[in-house]
Amino acid sequence: xxRERSPFHHIERIARPVLIxxxxxxxxxxxxxxxxxxxxxxxxxxxxxxxxYPDEPHDLRRSENWVSLxxxxxxxxxxxxxxxxxxxxxxxxxxxxxxxxxxxxxxxxSEAMKQKSPAANQKSGL
Numbered sequence: 001x002x003r004e005r006s007p008f009h010h011i012e013r014i015a016r017p018v019l020i021x022x023x024x025x026x027x028x029x030x031x032x033x034x035x036x037x038x039x040x041x042x043x044x045x046x047x048x049x050x051x052x053y054p055d056e057p058h059d060l061r062r063s064e065n066w067v068s069l070x071x072x073x074x075x076x077x078x079x080x081x082x083x084x085x086x087x088x089x090x091x092x093x094x095x096x097x098x099x100x101x102x103x104x105x106x107x108x109x110s111e112a113m114k115q116k117s118p119a120a121n122q123k124s125g126l
Contacts, residue, residue, distance in 0.1 A: 011040050017047035017080045017105055021069055024054035038101050049076060049102030056096070068095030076106050088112040 003009050018041060022034040034050065041048035051072055053065050060066055071091035078085035088108045093115055103109050 008037055008040060011044045011046060014041070014044075014046050017049065017076075017102075019049050019051065019073065019076050021051045021073075022053070023056035023058055023060060024052060025056060026058040028058040042101065047102065047105055049105045050100045052098045052100055053096050054098060062095070064094035065096060068092050068097045071112075072097070072106055072109065075108055079105065079107055090115060092116060 007014065020034055020038060022029070022031055024031050031052070034052075038048050038050045051069065053060060053062075053069075056062065056065055060069065068091055071086075071088045074085045075088055077083060089112065092109075092112045099106070099109065
């Protein structure tokens with residue numbers, strides 16, 4: 001039953017960009033599961049953005065990471081589904097966000113990350 005419903009086993013049917021948010025310390029959905037899903041999406045040439053908070057559990061505890069995730073999601077959803085948005089601005093300054101895949105699918109992300117420290121930019125791949 002799970003295999004029948006799991007998006008992992010139906011990646012070829014995915015038609016829209018996918019946004020994955022993951023806590024690196026998640027003990028419910030381990031990061032390796034998200035990594036495998038993103039890898040499979042990329043192998044099938046499906047658009048995917050992977051938002052990782054390496055210091056967070058399943059439910060994101062730090063408010064600055066929630067702000068970061070909501071800013072990214074709002075811009076992402078606007079770009080791929082429509083609707084209103086506000087620019088990301090300084091919403092990423094204090095969070096621990098990393099984007100291992102698909103940052104190009106989030107307009108304004110790179111500009112917002114440039115406001116962070118050089119060490120944070122290097123860790124995020126900028």
